[in-house]
Amino acid sequence: MTMYVITHKLNNYKLPAGYRNLLVGANKKRIDSAQYLTDNQGDNISDKNSSYCELTGMYWVWKNIDQVQGNVGISHYRRYFSDKSKLAEYIETVVTGKVIPLSLSRADDYLKDYDWIVPKKIALEDGEKNLYENYVNAHYKKDLEATKSAIKKLYPEYEATFDKVFTSNKFSQFNMCYTSKDEYVAYCQWLFDILFEVEKQIDITNYDTYQGRVFGFLAERLFNVWLQHGGNKNIKYLSVFDLRTRSREYIKQRLIGGTKKH
Numbered sequence: 001m002t003m004y005v006i007t008h009k010l011n012n013y014k015l016p017a018g019y020r021n022l023l024v025g026a027n028k029k030r031i032d033s034a035q036y037l038t039d040n041q042g043d044n045i046s047d048k049n050s051s052y053c054e055l056t057g058m059y060w061v062w063k064n065i066d067q068v069q070g071n072v073g074i075s076h077y078r079r080y081f082s083d084k085s086k087l088a089e090y091i092e093t094v095v096t097g098k099v100i101p102l103s104l105s106r107a108d109d110y111l112k113d114y115d116w117i118v119p120k121k122i123a124l125e126d127g128e129k130n131l132y133e134n135y136v137n138a139h140y141k142k143d144l145e146a147t148k149s150a151i152k153k154l155y156p157e158y159e160a161t162f163d164k165v166f167t168s169n170k171f172s173q174f175n176m177c178y179t180s181k182d183e184y185v186a187y188c189q190w191l192f193d194i195l196f197e198v199e200k201q202i203d204i205t206n207y208d209t210y211q212g213r214v215f216g217f218l219a220e221r222l223f224n225v226w227l228q229h230g231g232n233k234n235i236k237y238l239s240v241f242d243l244r245t246r247s248r249e250y251i252k253q254r255l256i257g258g259t260k261k262h
Helices: 046-052 055-063 086-096 104-110 131-138 141-154 156-165 181-201 211-231 248-257
Strands: 002-007 019-023 072-076 079-082 116-119 177-179 235-242
Touching (some): 002 104, 046 055, 046 211, 055 072, 055 181, 086 248, 116 211, 131 141, 131 211, 141 156, 141 181, 156 211, 181 211
Parallel strands (some): 002 019, 002 072, 116 235
Antiparallel strands (some): 072 079, 116 177
C-alpha cells in the first residue's frame, strides 16, 4: 500500500511507513533528494501543473499504478488524514511537537468495510446556498457549464448526480483519498476524460495564477459526483489536519488570543 504525498517543495515532515513524497510540476522544479518520486516520468501531464495542481500527481500515480502493491491514496505535504479528535491532535502536538498521520495499516483496516476514505464534508460559509453558487461566486460560471456539457457528452448517466451535488451545501475538499487500485483507476479514467474534454472547450490564457488552477477546483467538486453516483459506494469520512494549525506556536497563539484580559 502507498500514500502518495503531493508536494511542490522539500517536505521535511516525518511520515509513517508507506508514505511517499511525489514532486509535482517536476518539469519546472528541481529538488536535491533521491527519495522523491517525480510526476514527469513516463506518461505524464507535469507541464499542466499550474492549472491541474495536485492532479498531475494523481495522473502520474494512475499511469504507474502497476508499481503499487495493495491500496493507494493521495495526501498533501501539509494536509493528512487523521482518525483522532481535534483535542487529541492538539495534545499530541503539545507533547511531541507533531501529529502522526493515519497509518496505512489503520487505513487498510477501514477498507475492509469501506470502498473509499475521503475528507469529512465541509459546510459552505458566507451564506452561500449551494455548491453551484459557491463556484460561480469564486470562479468562472462558463467553466462549470463546460464541465456539465462534458459530462452530458461522455457520461450522461452522471448528469443527475452532478445536479444533485451542486445543489448541496457540503462537500469533500482537497482531492485527497485512499482506496483500492481498481477504484482509483476507475475514478481517474472518469475524471481525466471529463477534464481533458473541458480543457478543449475553455480558454484560460488570461486567467490569473489563482483562477488558472481551474482543473484542480473542478476536480474537488467532481470527486463528490463520483462518490455519490449510484449510492452504492461505502465511504469512510475522516478528518484532515493542516500542519499550519498543528504546531506548538499556533496552539500557543490560539491560547493567548483566547485569554480574556481583566
